[in-house]
Amino acid sequence: MCGIAGLLTSSPDRPPDRDMVKAMTRSLAHRGPDGEGFYWGDGVALGHRRLSIIDIEGGAQPMMRGDGGPVVTFNGEIYNFRQLARELGSLGHVFKTRSDTEVLLASYEAWGVDCVRHLRGMFAFAIWDPAKCTLFLARDRLGIKPFYYTCLQDGTFLFGSELKALLTHPQVRRHIDLTALDDYLALGYVPDPKCLLEGIYKLPPAHTALIGQGEARLTPHRYWRPPIGTGEGMVGADMAGDNLIPALRDAIEHRMIADVPLGAFLSGGMDSGAVVALMSSLSAGPVETCTIGSDTAAFDERDMAALVADTFGTRHRSAVASPRDEDTLNRLPFMFDEPFADPSALPTYRVSALARERVTVALSGDGGDELFAGYRRYRFHMAEERIRRAIPCPIRRHVFGPLSRMWPKMDWAPRPLRAKATLEGIARSAPAAYFNAVSRIPDRDRYTLYTGRFRDELDGYHPAHLFERLAGEVPDADPLTQVQYIDLLTYIPGDILTKVDRTSMAVGLEVRVPLLDHVFVGKALAVPASGRLKNGQGKAVFREALKDLLPPSVLSGAKKGFSVPLSDWFRTELGDRCQQLARSEALLDTKLFAPQALSRLTQDHMSGRRDHGGTLWSLMMLDTSLRHLDARI
Numbered sequence: 001m002c003g004i005a006g007l008l009t010s011s012p013d014r015p016p017d018r019d020m021v022k023a024m025t026r027s028l029a030h031r032g033p034d035g036e037g038f039y040w041g042d043g044v045a046l047g048h049r050r051l052s053i054i055d056i057e058g059g060a061q062p063m064m065r066g067d068g069g070p071v072v073t074f075n076g077e078i079y080n081f082r083q084l085a086r087e088l089g090s091l092g093h094v095f096k097t098r099s100d101t102e103v104l105l106a107s108y109e110a111w112g113v114d115c116v117r118h119l120r121g122m123f124a125f126a127i128w129d130p131a132k133c134t135l136f137l138a139r140d141r142l143g144i145k146p147f148y149y150t151c152l153q154d155g156t157f158l159f160g161s162e163l164k165a166l167l168t169h170p171q172v173r174r175h176i177d178l179t180a181l182d183d184y185l186a187l188g189y190v191p192d193p194k195c196l197l198e199g200i201y202k203l204p205p206a207h208t209a210l211i212g213q214g215e216a217r218l219t220p221h222r223y224w225r226p227p228i229g230t231g232e233g234m235v236g237a238d239m240a241g242d243n244l245i246p247a248l249r250d251a252i253e254h255r256m257i258a259d260v261p262l263g264a265f266l267s268g269g270m271d272s273g274a275v276v277a278l279m280s281s282l283s284a285g286p287v288e289t290c291t292i293g294s295d296t297a298a299f300d301e302r303d304m305a306a307l308v309a310d311t312f313g314t315r316h317r318s319a320v321a322s323p324r325d326e327d328t329l330n331r332l333p334f335m336f337d338e339p340f341a342d343p344s345a346l347p348t349y350r351v352s353a354l355a356r357e358r359v360t361v362a363l364s365g366d367g368g369d370e371l372f373a374g375y376r377r378y379r380f381h382m383a384e385e386r387i388r389r390a391i392p393c394p395i396r397r398h399v400f401g402p403l404s405r406m407w408p409k410m411d412w413a414p415r416p417l418r419a420k421a422t423l424e425g426i427a428r429s430a431p432a433a434y435f436n437a438v439s440r441i442p443d444r445d446r447y448t449l450y451t452g453r454f455r456d457e458l459d460g461y462h463p464a465h466l467f468e469r470l471a472g473e474v475p476d477a478d479p480l481t482q483v484q485y486i487d488l489l490t491y492i493p494g495d496i497l498t499k500v501d502r503t504s505m506a507v508g509l510e511v512r513v514p515l516l517d518h519v520f521v522g523k524a525l526a527v528p529a530s531g532r533l534k535n536g537q538g539k540a541v542f543r544e545a546l547k548d549l550l551p552p553s554v555l556s557g558a559k560k561g562f563s564v565p566l567s568d569w570f571r572t573e574l575g576d577r578c579q580q581l582a583r584s585e586a587l588l589d590t591k592l593f594a595p596q597a598l599s600r601l602t603q604d605h606m607s608g609r610r611d612h613g614g615t616l617w618s619l620m621m622l623d624t625s626l627r628h629l630d631a632r633i
Contacts, residue, residue, distance in 0.1 A: 002061070003028025003049040003505075004073040005165040006126055008135050010155030010214045016045035024158070024165045025049055031075075031161060031505045037061050039071050043213055044128050044135070046073040051508055053077065053258050053361060058097030065105045068130055072105050075161055076123035076145045077512070079254035084118060108136070113208055116223050120254065120519065122512070124203070126159060134212045141224045141518045142367075143192065143205030143493025146501060150200045151216055162502075163337035166200060167629070173199060174631050176590070178454065179461050185449075185618060186463040188341035188440040189494040193220070196338045197631060205493050226488050227522045228474050228481055241531065241541040243523045245278075245549070251517035252278045255363055262361035263288030265351055265511075266316065268304030270539065270546055270554055271365030271374075275514060277549045279363060280312040289314040290354045292321050292347040296565040304557055311551055319354050321347040321564055323573035332621065333628035335502045340625075341440055341618040342495050343564045349503035356509040366496050367515035370487045371524040372539040373480060373532040377437050382533060384425045384433060385479045393429075431471040434483045435464040438491065441615050449601070454592040466490065480529040492516070566613035570605055574620075578602050581619050586626040590633055 005024040007016055018040065025036060025047030032049025039046040039062040048061040064071045078084070081100035084107060089095070093106045100121075107115035108127050113136060122144035127136040137159065139147045149159040152171045160166050167174070180194040190196050192204040203209060207220040252275060256262065264279055266272050266289040279287050289309050293302035302318050309316035323329070328349055332340070335349070355362045369375050421442070425433035436442060447455065470486045477485060497513070504511040514520065527541050534540035543555050570578040581587070582599040598619075605612040625631075 002075045003031030003161045005160040006046040008157040009043040012042035021045040024168045033508045048073045059099035072127045074125035078121040080120040138208045139203045141206040142516045147203040183463045191494045244545045247523040251514040251520045255512040260360035263359040265364045266305045268301030271368030273308045287314045290317045292351040323569040333624040335506045339622040352504040356507045361510045372542040374538040431467040432464045435467040478529045584623045
């Protein structure tokens, strides 16, 4: 795992600013504490910060094969590099190192831009090809590794693993993209390919791009899609379930290749439990595991994690996430650069720091809920969908729409009485309803916070349009698979993987996610919807497949989620921060937020009249990020 950066000037006669490229690269030192390297060419420069994992002596970057050949700066791991090396060796390629980086370069030499189709792993890289005067860019299929880029007015192309690398350059503008801001406040993250700042983009997952000197525009090309609606999906639930454990074991075995100590995150749920169980069966010694708990019982999984650890004889440690950890709270804006509203970033950072005390690589169980329909929201969506399909759209809009507007929002009431969101969902299309279900700040609450100027500037834009477009890519998929497809292209890269990458890289830890191995993803999506969500229970087939691996209490335990008790925190330890949001200069100076609305929001929460914990966290992260970025309208 590493940090990459670089630039391409508008002409080979325009030499790159070496000091600038060094500064861009060194802004990513936390991603690669073990060393740095640079390549200087005609109008091009590549930088690299290294976290040494495989072939510690021979894997230094940027790497070139032969004099004048292609040069790569690469972040990530190619797990099938040994198989590829054998295949490339049969084609005449000779290798001087044991590193996956050299195999990546040889793959490009053999197959050109199609090399990505042969790669199994997580990656973001740039390959400079002097013979073609082109820079080839690529990002892995699920978006595990990040890639930011922008083009300056003078024609210079910049890229980097994190936004901070680009912002090192003084010509990069820091103006807020208002549609991206609306996206963030709705979803809690800015979805690819947007960035909070205008003119800066993220290369989307499963995309490549070529750019030559003097080209002012980059056009990404998609090389992979989640295998939905293909022949692979025509498999019975029993047969699909039989394939899961061998496929997961294979994914984990590939991710246990390292020349440094490795361990695992253990939450107490079945996903991380499955990873630890299979790691233990493949490991010669005890697996290092760690978990983060909470002082609030509803969010604490330490007991269940300890049970799994005892079952498999791991070397287990735990700690507690606390709002009193001011240092971590203050570091979050630097870790993410863009505002990021998933509060589980806090415990994820803490578990990463705990793991890094003993290991350099950790495996996690991320991805299981999205692949196998583990979240309650999938169950609720399917219940709403049955009603939507039974009642014609015009009737739903004219009956349930007005009813939802009249129904009060009762955060304090028993769930059957909190019907406002359900009524809203029934009145909408399926993608728009799902968007509403996953929104951290629903439409009605966002627009209350916005000034008239902000609403006017949006000019009809709505973040749900993204969900509508993605649903249109799989029109023949069943309703459950359709929203899972949306999550794979939005929530997984935008939230889950962004959180894991930034928090782990902040402490120089590489996290690998075997459940998001693209081969395993194919096996998971081959499970019919009836096997993912059965009798109102998610992960049905996966749970059955794990029955011989994990204790019954782990398989039947209620899902708690890896989060924190925000509502309580903002009424206690974070009470001062809550009050400060109402007079935040960073928010109010934008003229986008109504002062009275911010004041009412904080007062209603502190008094207990409403539960605005999630909204307050989103605004607190935005406030700190705007100050960190020095962003402006």
